[in-house]
Amino acid sequence: MQTPKKIAVVGSGLVGSLLAIYLRRAGHTVHIYDRSPDIRQIQFSGRSINLAMSTRGWKALDGVGVGDSVREIAIPMDKRAIHLVDKLNFQNYGQEGESIYSISRGDLNRRMIDLAEQAGAEFFFEQKIWDVTLSEATLHIGETERGAWEEKKYDIVFGADGAFSRIRHRMQRQSMFNYSQEFLNIGYKELNIPANPDGSHKLDKNSFHIWPRGEYMLIALSNLDGSFTCTLFMPFEGENSFALLENRKDVELFFEKNFPDSIDVIPKLAEDFFKNPTSTLVTMKCYPWTYKDKIALIGDACHAIVPFYGQGMNAGFEDISILSEMMEEYGDDWEMIFSEYEKSRKPNADAIAELSYRNFMEMSSKTADDKFLLQKKIEKWFSDKHPDKWIPLYSRVTFSDRPYTEALAIGDDQNAIMEEVLKTENIEAVWESKEIENKILTLLHEKEAVKN
The missing domain is CATH 3.50.50.60 (FAD/NAD(P)-binding domain)
Incomplete structure (x- = not known):
């Protein structure tokens, strides 16, 4: 004491x-x-x-x-729900039971x-x-x-x-x-998905919902009362930006075109959009x-x-x-x-x-990219086989209390290895093979040898 x-x-x-x-x-x-x-x-x-x-x-x-x-x-969330314009993908965050x-x-x-x-x-x-x-x-x-x-x-x-x-x-x-201090040229605005009349959630409550669209994106996280708090991240100026959404019609047309599956679940879209402030993001x-x-x-x-x-x-x-x-x-x-x-x-x-x-780059752009999704599959597959040799970056940050500096350094090494692996001919068909497993093991060994 x-x-x-x-x-x-x-x-x-x-x-x-x-x-x-x-x-x-x-x-x-x-x-x-x-x-x-x-x-x-x-x-x-x-x-x-x-x-x-x-x-x-x-x-x-x-x-x-x-x-x-x-x-x-x-509320536990064990996965991302990735809302593309024409389909919905799911991506688990970590191992079984991790949320x-x-x-x-x-x-x-x-x-x-x-x-x-x-x-x-x-x-x-x-x-x-x-x-x-x-x-x-x-x-x-x-x-x-x-x-x-x-x-x-x-x-x-x-x-x-x-x-x-x-x-x-x-x-x-x-x-x-x-x-x-450094401000992003991207701001954010809160929106709301209300609960169903019976108090249940309109979307899967155990998913982190994300609508990735490159320079802008929408996310939604569940609340205990059946609602979701949504956040729209967009540039302040430019082609797809807050500056161009000046009235109710602009907002509704923008969402119909870019987030079509959100229209039915955000009934007060325009009302919330103009009532809630556009806030800044700073490092x-x-x-x-x-x-x-x-x-x-x-x-x-x-x-x-x-x-x-x-x-x-x-x-x-x-x-x-x-x-x-x-x-x-x-x-x-x-x-x-x-x-x-x-x-x-x-x-x-x-x-x-x-x-x-x-x-931000990963969430807004890469989660909609097939190559990135394949990379995550390979990392998960290899990590399951060799948990002592490969913990994915997200898991190091989120499901660990090891230093952030360590996560950043190891994550950079892992990404360099995955860039090499993804160059493999016909990788989409052979990623679960012994050849790829050995290739990753070799690259890991080479990285370790350089450090020592």
């Missing part, structure tokens, strides 16, 4: 709430501040992408015994705040943090940025306040602080993440990523797992805890940012 500290967490989102539970279990006093109202008191909709909980997230939740409470509001879990962001956030309160954390909503004195861990709170501020002194402050963090904004004004990187033994950034506040690997929340939760390990190892030496935490997580945050960016 550490010496109890008075700790502030800025941000009552998923990461901030789970972090509060960990800190309370370690014996600390925890106050959580958020500039927004209590999400449990308001309707949450219009700009959400459903979450996909996987191994890293569950590990962090189970680490403080709240995983089962979250499983109550989660990712669809969870409504609003439902999970409400549950996490309840759990944090039960653990003894105290929440302060509609409190605007305008600045922080880094050397003293003092928050400056007020109604307006130029009005009177109240000072709140703490032993430690955590910035869990998202991609546009006020805590990080203050840290950026230090010398030798590196920071970058944000920075370093350092900490200041002495006083301040630390966590989650999106230090490594916001695009959502195409479903790992944003999982990576943020894994930050907490690693921080907790450092707390156990270094006791009351918070400067060492923070130093080792950021050194461990920064390379992995960069790796998942890269993987997430690449996965």
